[in-house]
Amino acid sequence: MNVYTTDKIRNVVLLGHGGCGKTSLVEAMAYLAGMTTRMGKVADGNTISDYDKEETKRLFSINTSVIPVVWGDTKINILDTPGYFDFVGEAEEAVSVADAAIIVVSGKAGIEVGTKKAWEMCEKYKLPRMVFVTDMDIDEASYRQVVEDLQQMYGKRIAPFHLPVRENGQFVGYVNVLQQRAKRWKEDGTVEKSDVPDYSKDNLNICREALMEAVAETSEEFMERYFNGEEFSEDEIRQALRVNVADGSIVPVLMGSNTLARGMYTLLVDIVKYLPSPEKRSCTGINAKTNEVYSADYDFAKPKSAYVWKTIVDPFIGKYSLIKVNSGVLKTDDVLYNHHKDVEEKIGKLYVLCGNKPEEVKELHAGDIGALAKLSQSQTTDSLSRWWRVETAGSFSFTAVPGRGS
Numbered sequence: 001m002n003v004y005t006t007d008k009i010r011n012v013v014l015l016g017h018g019g020c021g022k023t024s025l026v027e028a029m030a031y032l033a034g035m036t037t038r039m040g041k042v043a044d045g046n047t048i049s050d051y052d053k054e055e056t057k058r059l060f061s062i063n064t065s066v067i068p069v070v071w072g073d074t075k076i077n078i079l080d081t082p083g084y085f086d087f088v089g090e091a092e093e094a095v096s097v098a099d100a101a102i103i104v105v106s107g108k109a110g111i112e113v114g115t116k117k118a119w120e121m122c123e124k125y126k127l128p129r130m131v132f133v134t135d136m137d138i139d140e141a142s143y144r145q146v147v148e149d150l151q152q153m154y155g156k157r158i159a160p161f162h163l164p165v166r167e168n169g170q171f172v173g174y175v176n177v178l179q180q181r182a183k184r185w186k187e188d189g190t191v192e193k194s195d196v197p198d199y200s201k202d203n204l205n206i207c208r209e210a211l212m213e214a215v216a217e218t219s220e221e222f223m224e225r226y227f228n229g230e231e232f233s234e235d236e237i238r239q240a241l242r243v244n245v246a247d248g249s250i251v252p253v254l255m256g257s258n259t260l261a262r263g264m265y266t267l268l269v270d271i272v273k274y275l276p277s278p279e280k281r282s283c284t285g286i287n288a289k290t291n292e293v294y295s296a297d298y299d300f301a302k303p304k305s306a307y308v309w310k311t312i313v314d315p316f317i318g319k320y321s322l323i324k325v326n327s328g329v330l331k332t333d334d335v336l337y338n339h340h341k342d343v344e345e346k347i348g349k350l351y352v353l354c355g356n357k358p359e360e361v362k363e364l365h366a367g368d369i370g371a372l373a374k375l376s377q378s379q380t381t382d383s384l385s386r387w388w389r390v391e392t393a394g395s396f397s398f399t400a401v402p403g404r405g406s
Helices: 021-034 053-058 086-098 113-125 143-157 198-216 219-229 234-246 264-274
Strands: 008-017 065-071 073-080 102-107 128-136 158-160 162-167 171-174 183-184 192-195 251-254 284-285 290-294 305-314 318-327 329-331 333-339 343-346 350-354 356-360 363-365 369-373 384-385
Touching: 008 021, 008 086, 008 113, 008 264, 021 065, 021 073, 021 102, 021 128, 021 264, 065 264, 065 350, 073 264, 086 113, 086 305, 102 113, 102 264, 113 143, 128 143, 128 264, 143 158, 143 198, 143 251, 158 198, 162 198, 162 251, 198 219, 198 234, 234 251, 234 264, 251 264, 318 350, 329 343, 350 363, 356 369
Parallel strands: 008 073, 008 102, 102 128, 128 251, 158 251
Antiparallel strands: 065 073, 162 171, 171 183, 183 192, 284 290, 305 318, 305 384, 318 369, 329 363, 333 343, 333 384, 350 356, 350 369
């Protein structure tokens, strides 16, 4: 796999109730990105994410998997988490290294307990987020009901980006609320412009108003203009969305069909466009020797440090320590210090994992998620660094190591 700089990385965790469609969403995104020639199915036990024997037997996710999806010049590290509460620790691990979240909701099942838990987890870790409504190919799915329920629970932060277009019970296209235009899918998977259906116009006006309210809430100037009846330009709306989605004050709602791989293109585009790269997130700690605050901030120019957030032991591929690089650029054969165990670790080769399939890379830049094979002493929650120690994800503590250069 190619090397990606910090600004070209997105670390996105998928959260939601068990069975809402997270793993099948990963399959659809990977298929659209050209990673696979056909989509796997949870029911068939052949998805990229669910590779563990127990997962393929029970037909649901037990472990968090990392699936790097390359879209254009950006690598999106998708963290597919279990939805059932028995495995909430796996979700917590993934959230600790994510920079944004997508809360997945079934359009048929609607808001569930796991949806609310996912929102609470995002609030706890201050993660910007999107909501993606799946199952829109099912006639009983109600996108409007999901949006209304979200707005009732979370207020004007909820901003619907799209509306479904149906004909004869089939999911055939969508309306872009911002542009107020409709698009239909052709048989080859591409889209063509079309008129907004008459039956969608009333709902479009409602969703458009909700989007404008969400934008107006982002600044006093916009609020004053909104109450004065002024229209925002499309450029003004997009700029406001870029800023306020990234800081969590606006939560876009998108929708699609995982089984038909429809809605994935707009989702991937909006992930790159609106969700923050690691460089937009803070990563601070304390120099335990001087008690001074140290800001790593996923800066590639600072001393190397990485956090071991998960360890997997697979009978086929062996032991891998999953890491997030907090600063600097890790390279093959670097020697890093583990303060917790007071040992040096030669990291050897660098990898990225796609499910349980390792792929070698030359470098991992600050903010990226990768894997190290067969570390002798390091365990989950340990840190590796030239100078510094990372104790916990989200709240970092760094310790200077005398005599060890950067």
